[in-house]
Amino acid sequence: MTNQPANTAAWISRKHGKLEVAAAPSTKPGPDQSVVRNQAVAINPLDWIIQVEGNLTYGWLKYPTVLGADVAGEVVEVGSAVTRFKTGDRVLAMAVGTDKDTNTGAEGAFQRYTVVLERLASPIPESMSYEDAAVLPLAVSTAAAGLFEKHRLGLRLPSASARPTGRTVLVWGGSTSVGSNAIQLAVAAGYEVITTASPRNFGYVTSLGASLVFDYNSRTVIADISTALQGRTLAGAISFGTTGAPACVKILANAVGKKFVAIATPPVSFETLGEDSKSRFERARVTRRLIASNIALQVAARPHGVGLGYIFGSSIKNTEVSRALFQDFLPAALSEGRYVATPKPTVVGRSLDDIQSAMDRQRHGVSAAKLVVSLSD
Ligand SMILES: NC(=O)c1ccc[n+]([C@@H]2O[C@H](COP(=O)([O-])OP(=O)(O)OC[C@H]3O[C@@H](n4cnc5c(N)ncnc54)[C@H](OP(=O)(O)O)[C@@H]3O)[C@@H](O)[C@H]2O)c1
Secondary structure, three states: OOOOOOEEEEEEOOOOOOOEEEEEOOOOOOOOEEEEEEEEEEOOHHHHHHHHHOOOOOOOOOOOEEOOOEEEEEEEEEOOOOOOOOOOOEEEEEOOOOOOOOOOHHHOOOEOEEEEEHHHEEEOOOOOOHHHHOOOHHHHHHHHHHHHOOOOOOOOOOOOOOOOOOEEEEEEOOOOHHHHHHHHHHHHOOOEEEEEOOHHHHHHHHHOOOOEEEOOOOOOHHHHHHHHHOOOEEEEEEEOOOOHHHHHHHHHHOOOEOOEEEEOOOOOOOOOOOHHHHOHHHHHHHHHHHHHHHHHHHHHHHHHOOEEEEOOHHHHHHOOHHHHHHHHHHHHHHHOOOOOOOOOEEEEEOOHHHHHHHHHHHHOOOOOOEEEEEOOO
């Protein structure tokens, strides 16, 4: 028996299509899944990137489908093997409906009811609003994938009592949503963090635990960070923003310690893909630039022994990092105030109809902010 009344979703019905709100099926959870009645969803660059790029990197998507990765809401039904949650629990969860191995609208965030994996969900502390909680799932998962997965930086896991490791992590783009989580997670694992941000966000990133911050737009930023790293032992770099990966390669070339850059943002911007993205020429141009910039990165990195690896935020669902994050670390860290849900939500809508405009607004850029659509009852 399902406890779900009728579902409604903000559908994307075809490549490049705008979201349209319409009825959606109610889906029963699999054994290791729960159904969540969403009370808030957050917007990520990935949502509009999929919409504007069509099939550049998500060519497997079956349309119509439901986008969105961040949900916060109430559990209304649990699968037969679920042990950590029961009906009525307040949870935050990463929705993975656009993953290649999932590829189903039922697991997208932008609807009233989303099917989520137990291992990608955490309880929300009583004192935390759904809007605050919704900022976390994809951002914290992506940061954790880059920092803790063995084939990325492979850092020690975060805990309540991490001893200082004496090593430093470079977080390029600390004021991004994912970067804000990378700073907190690395500090909680016992690493010193050096980061970059615009000067207006220096106070913000240091409040999260970064010990040094540099302006990524400064002409001397690479030299300045390289100087700061003298006498320090690096544990690796994690990079957000299109200029991050090439800059990190140059910095790591002369650093001491682990020379590996975990990359979340390719060195090519998808923001240039406008309506023209429907044209084969525009997509071909971006594809060529993607290939060329990745070759250039490899050519710059290899002679200096710098390793490179792209992050895929939801890859943690298949590694031990999901349990370490969503089960062992986040619940206590959030409820004890050792970890903050940040950047703070900017609530830009109150219904599924508002999600398209929220995605458009995210595409125009945010600064140390997360756009959230509240769906509260
Ligand atoms: N691979 C994955 O699985 C995955 C998952 C999630 C996100 N991502 C990617 O990771 C990046 C961050 O995502 P997000 O949601 O955290 O972004 P976001 O919060 O929307 O990013 C906004 C921030 O980007 C900063 N920024 C802009 N250009 C930058 C640059 N060149 N270097 C450093 N910082 C820069 C700005 O900092 P200031 O305001 O301080 O100037 C601003 O605060 C995006 O490129 C996103 O597509 C990848």
